[in-house]
Amino acid sequence: PGCTLPDAHEIVERLRATTPDNVTISAGLAERRSGDTFEELLARADEALYAAKANGRNQLLVGSSQAAPLSIAAPAAS
Numbered sequence: 795p796g797c798t799l800p801d802a803h804e805i806v807e808r809l810r811a812t813t814p815d816n817v818t819i820s821a822g823l824a825e826r827r828s829g830d831t832f833e834e835l836l837a838r839a840d841e842a843l844y845a846a847k848a849n850g851r852n853q854l855l856v857g858s859s860q861a862a863p864l865s866i867a868a869p870a871a872s
Contacts, residue, residue: 799825799856806854818852825856 797805802823810819822843826835838857846855 799823803854803856810852810854820846820851821854822846823854823856 802825806819806821806823810821813819820843822839822841822845824835824838824842840857842855842857846853849855
């Protein structure tokens, strides 16, 4: 809470970089918009997480207002 989407992206990427080589992390982020309910915010983040997993795992996606989330990070190199 209280950080920007780029800040959250950086935090998740730092976490992904510190995981052991045989562990992958998929993540979904969403930025709170004016008027969002908690459920709407969580639904966008959850949608992005499941899209990251369906898209090959080990990546970070950002939930958007459209059906498909927008990727802001390529999968980490192994």
